[in-house]
Amino acid sequence: MDKARRTFLKIAGASVVAGMAAPAVMKLTATPALASSEGHAAPAAHAPVGGGHAEETPTVMRLGMVIDTRKLNAKEGLIDEAIAACIAAHNIPQFPDKKSEIKWIWKAPFENVFTDHSVRLGSKKITDNDFPVLCNHCDEPPCCKACPTQATFKVEATGIVAMDFHRCIGCRFCMAACPYGARSFNWQDPRPYVKSYNPDFPTRMKGVVEKCNFCGERLALGQEPACVEACKGTGAITFGDLNDPKSEIRAVLDKDFTIQRRPTTGTNPSVFYIV
Amino acid sequence: MIEKTLKGKPAYWVWLAFLGMLMAIGAACYIRQYNFGLGMTGMSRDVSWGLYISQFTFLVGVAAGGVMLVLPYYIHNYKEFGRITILGEFLAIGAIVMCLMFIMADLGQPMRALNVVLYPSPRSMLFYDAIVLNGYLFLNILCGWVILTAEKKQVKPPKWIYFFVYLSIPFAVSIHTVTAMLYCGLPGRHFWLSAIIAPRFLASAFAAGPALIIIACLVLKRVAGFDAGRKAMNKLVTIIIYAAMLNMFFVGLEFFVGYYSNIPGHKYALEYLFFGLEHHGQVYNNLVPFMWAFVILAFGAIAVLATPAAKKNDFVLGLGCVALFIAFWLDKGIGFVIAGFIPSPLHEITEYVPTVNELGITVGIWATGFLVVTLLYKIAIGVEHEIEG
Numbered sequence: 001m002d003k004a005r006r007t008f009l010k011i012a013g014a015s016v017v018a019g020m021a022a023p024a025v026m027k028l029t030a031t032p033a034l035a036s037s038e039g040h041a042a043p044a045a046h047a048p049v050g051g052g053h054a055e056e057t058p059t060v061m062r063l064g065m066v067i068d069t070r071k072l073n074a075k076e077g078l079i080d081e082a083i084a085a086c087i088a089a090h091n092i093p094q095f096p097d098k099k100s101e102i103k104w105i106w107k108a109p110f111e112n113v114f115t116d117h118s119v120r121l122g123s124k125k126i127t128d129n130d131f132p133v134l135c136n137h138c139d140e141p142p143c144c145k146a147c148p149t150q151a152t153f154k155v156e157a158t159g160i161v162a163m164d165f166h167r168c169i170g171c172r173f174c175m176a177a178c179p180y181g182a183r184s185f186n187w188q189d190p191r192p193y194v195k196s197y198n199p200d201f202p203t204r205m206k207g208v209v210e211k212c213n214f215c216g217e218r219l220a221l222g223q224e225p226a227c228v229e230a231c232k233g234t235g236a237i238t239f240g241d242l243n244d245p246k247s248e249i250r251a252v253l254d255k256d257f258t259i260q261r262r263p264t265t266g267t268n269p270s271v272f273y274i275v
Numbered sequence: 276m277i278e279k280t281l282k283g284k285p286a287y288w289v290w291l292a293f294l295g296m297l298m299a300i301g302a303a304c305y306i307r308q309y310n311f312g313l314g315m316t317g318m319s320r321d322v323s324w325g326l327y328i329s330q331f332t333f334l335v336g337v338a339a340g341g342v343m344l345v346l347p348y349y350i351h352n353y354k355e356f357g358r359i360t361i362l363g364e365f366l367a368i369g370a371i372v373m374c375l376m377f378i379m380a381d382l383g384q385p386m387r388a389l390n391v392v393l394y395p396s397p398r399s400m401l402f403y404d405a406i407v408l409n410g411y412l413f414l415n416i417l418c419g420w421v422i423l424t425a426e427k428k429q430v431k432p433p434k435w436i437y438f439f440v441y442l443s444i445p446f447a448v449s450i451h452t453v454t455a456m457l458y459c460g461l462p463g464r465h466f467w468l469s470a471i472i473a474p475r476f477l478a479s480a481f482a483a484g485p486a487l488i489i490i491a492c493l494v495l496k497r498v499a500g501f502d503a504g505r506k507a508m509n510k511l512v513t514i515i516i517y518a519a520m521l522n523m524f525f526v527g528l529e530f531f532v533g534y535y536s537n538i539p540g541h542k543y544a545l546e547y548l549f550f551g552l553e554h555h556g557q558v559y560n561n562l563v564p565f566m567w568a569f570v571i572l573a574f575g576a577i578a579v580l581a582t583p584a585a586k587k588n589d590f591v592l593g594l595g596c597v598a599l600f601i602a603f604w605l606d607k608g609i610g611f612v613i614a615g616f617i618p619s620p621l622h623e624i625t626e627y628v629p630t631v632n633e634l635g636i637t638v639g640i641w642a643t644g645f646l647v648v649t650l651l652y653k654i655a656i657g658v659e660h661e662i663e664g
Contacts, residue, residue: 099319112621133621142462148401149390169390170383173401175323179463181620185323185383187314206312207383265462
């Protein structure tokens with residue numbers, strides 16, 4: 001406990017000096033909430049972001065992601081590398097049929113990803129590029145509201161929408177509730193379909209729901225999310241604290257026009273796209 | 276009173292054996308599903324609820340429909356329903372038993388079902404649904420049993436039971452309202468995101484439930500010598516016609532909102548259900564025949580039930596009620612739930628076709644419900660005959 005606190009202070013101090021240049025990851029892991037012990041998580045205050053709210057000074061983190069689809073599509077196969085990294089990190093089974101498929105992050109055409117936007121007379125960028133899709137880790141997640149056992153819940157200290165695979169009863173109410181189609185269900189035992197087994201992450205059993213967890217387990221070890229790491233150096237995915245005005249992600253958001261998926265549903269997603 | 280289920284004509288035993296056989300098939304199918312997982316069904320990532328949840332939704336309505344007997348009898352003192360109110364209460368018990376079984380059949384991890392109780396989540400509509408469904412089940416068992424026992428002893432029912440009888444009326448409304456709220460509170464599903472869902476559910480419930488009770492009365496008249504009385508049945512027909520017309524009116528309103536506003540999201544599911552949805556050059560129209568059957572049967576049934584012949588002729592009456600029950604089953608027990616998933620949040624269309632194994636479980640659960648209702652009706656009519664004879 002003391003050690004984590006010391007580390008936090010040390011890095012927090014360092015990041016004041018380094019300012020925006022401090023790597024996002026260092027700041028993330030420096031926060032006690034992301035260390036393994038949860039005892040000293042910051043108070044769980046609601047921190048509305050954007051959406052016309054007056055900006056308050058948030059006391060907790062809200063992890064988010066900006067996906068620069070221009071950069072992501074600039075390098076051949078980069079999206080697939082990011083997807084493969086996620087599959088390897090999380091023991092995601094690869095089923096041959098669409099019916100049983102399990103996806104945490106995958107790619108889809110613009111019209112499927114941004115269903116509220118028109119693709120009529122759209123530029124080539126819109127028609128030709130691929131767009132990655134993943135859980136939006138919404139500020140107001142309908143899935144968490146729907147869950148009758150709190151097996152899926154929002155980690156207030158980080159804003160991550162997490163899952164407890166051991167509590168999930170498999171009612172799939174969250175799948176009906178998610179406006180983004182981000183959730184998958186284990187229609188059968190997934191283990192025989194896991195291609196390469198990563199012992200650092202649990203495999204799932206049949207009958208439970210799963211989805212992207214923003215790599216909560218990697219963040220706790222001071223690592224970036226797997227997809228972010230796969231795109232390292234390209235600037236295609238920026239990950240960080242949306243509530244920290246000095247963070248790299250906020251700098252990216254300040255600079256470019258970004259869009260979110262289905263903003264009309266009022267969920268306030270934490271994943272932003274530069275098209 | 277339970278001993279009354281142990282004596283019956285051969286036809287009674289043949290019927291029970293038939294139901295028992297269907298239940299055994301259902302159980303065998305369920306064991307297969309339990310071992311393999313819900314991949315044994317036709318459900319998929321895109322259509323993540325199927326026949327089980329749609330049957331559940333429909334049967335909640337059948338259960339709630341019993342209140343159309345309880346309310347006139349106990350609140351308006353409509354004496355003609357005296358003989359059949361118990362049938363409504365016992366039908367509700369059978370329907371809720373089926374509802375709970377369909378929910379269990381649909382769970383990926385049924386052994387964890389008690390997590391709903393262990394980790395109560397008051398923000399989830401399923402939490403309230405579990406409360407009202409079990410509450411309504413309990414109320415119907417209590418009221419039905421206490422009142423039947425009093426009848427058997429030919430004494431007035433104890434006064435305290437009326438508290439629970441009256442309580443069961445708002446509970447009946449609540450079970451279908453909360454079930455509607457499972458759907459109409461989800462931000463991403465246009466077809467379900469409609470304030471008319473709860474009223475529509477109630478209207479179709481108040482038609483389909485009493486229709487099934489009339490069918491039961493006609494069957495009981497032939498096989499058990501139990502006459503519900505023409506006056507009571509004709510009154511029920513009036514209730515059924517009004518409720519059925521309300522349901523059709525509400526369905527029409529959905530069409531108006533979708534097509535006049537011309538908002539694509541409001542039209543997709545209706546388009547898919549009634550006309551076939553065109554997407555990337557392919558037309559998806561699996562449910563179109565079912566939905567037009569619903570429309571034709573519903574209006575046909577209303578017309579048949581409204582004729583003077585239905586007031587006198589058992590066959591005409593039965594025909595109208597069967598048609599109406601099937602119509603509303605097609606509407607709510609098939610179309611409503613499945614169309615909510617069309618298109619998927621990523622605007623892809625995946626059609627759902629149940630598997631044979633899934634149908635086996637579904638039939639098995641229906642058979643269980645029929646068995647429960649048969650046994651309860653046997654008791655109720657045995658008591659009637661006892662005090663009359």
